[in-house]
Amino acid sequence: MKRTSLLFTAVIISMLGYSQHSQLPLPYSVNSLEPFIDRETMEIHYDKHHMAYINNLNKAIEGTEYESASIDELQRLINESTPFAVRNNGGGHWNHTFFWTILTPEFNKPIPKALHDAINKNFGSYDKFVAEFKKAALSRFGSGWAWLIVKDGKLLITSTPNQDNPLMPVAEVQGTPILGLDIWEHAYYLKYQNRRGDYIDAFFNIVDWQKVQELYDLSIKK
Numbered sequence: 334m335k336r337t338s339l340l341f342t343a344v345i346i347s348m349l350g351y352s353q354h355s356q357l358p359l360p361y362s363v364n365s366l367e368p369f370i371d372r373e374t375m376e377i378h379y380d381k382h383h384m385a386y387i388n389n390l391n392k393a394i395e396g397t398e399y400e401s402a403s404i405d406e407l408q409r410l411i412n413e414s415t416p417f418a419v420r421n422n423g424g425g426h427w428n429h430t431f432f433w434t435i436l437t438p439e440f441n442k443p444i445p446k447a448l449h450d451a452i453n454k455n456f457g458s459y460d461k462f463v464a465e466f467k468k469a470a471l472s473r474f475g476s477g478w479a480w481l482i483v484k485d486g487k488l489l490i491t492s493t494p495n496q497d498n499p500l501m502p503v504a505e506v507q508g509t510p511i512l513g514l515d516i517w518e519h520a521y522y523l524k525y526q527n528r529r530g531d532y533i534d535a536f537f538n539i540v541d542w543q544k545v546q547e548l549y550d551l552s553i554k555k
Contacts, residue, residue, distance in 0.1 A: 353394075354387050354404060354426060357433075365438035369535040371524045379433070382519050386425030386496070393418035404430070408500035420503075424496035428478060431498075432515055435548075437541035445546040455488040465490050466514075467533050476517040479533075481545075482508030483552035492516075511548035512540065 359379060364372035394400045399407055399419055407423045444452070449459065456462035462481075470479035473492040480491050482499045484507065491499060491506040499508045514536055521532035 353400070354391055356384055356387055357430060359433055361436075361438045366436060366539050369440075369539050370436075370521075374519075374521065374523045377523075378515075378520055379429075382517075383426070383429040386422045386429065389418060390422035390426050393422055399423075405500075408498060409502065411497075411501040411503055413503060420501075421496045424498055424501065427500070428496055428498055428513065428515065431510060431513055435512055435541050435544050436539050437544070438539070439541070440538050442540070442542050444542040448542065448546040448549055451488055451549065462490075463537060466512075467530065470514055470516050470533050471530060473516055479514045479516060480508075480510050481512035482506070482510050483549060484508035486553055488549075509548075509552040511545050511552060 356379075359375075363375040363379065366375060393416065394402075394407075397416075397419070399410065402410060404423070404427050407419075408427055411420050411423065444459070452459055452462045456465060466479060466481065469490050469492045473479065473494070475494065477492055477494045478496075478498065480493065480499055482489050482491060489506060489508060491504075491508070493499065493501075493504055497504055498513070499506060499510055501507075514533065516529065516533075521529065525532040525535075
């Protein structure tokens, strides 16, 4: 009886198309980032866009060499010959999962001293860092992401097109992301329309700097 039940469950899972990659719950409510990111944008972004990347990724990797890779491992396997569906949807899943974790409804959290010191050392000041990050986000033509990364123990700002990220060997500048901003229009257009700069400014009110510090600490220990 038990064996039959397990077999039946396996068949149902197969029929429903369940596979390795799935979406983690948001660590806060969809309206808790208002007024900086509105509820409707969060619902569409998380429930529709992110979920679509996961569903499309699971379809794209089925029966391929990428099927057994974790989402982190997958990023490091991306190269110029990787099928676009795997590259775009794999990056889309990783990027969005990362993005949700570095946002917080505790607005304007202070930057921990160690991270603040590192920002001052690498960029001259926090204000210069923000200006450089904003420039990278504004100058990325079309859709993509802006990043703060650690490379060889140093902080760098870079950007990537589409759903690429700095973990991928195809990235222009490789490194370990500790902060990322989604600059696809679906991330901000309902509230900010064409005012990408206003969206970038709003972003800095909801950054979880404690999480960024934790990621920084992990990256420099590698």
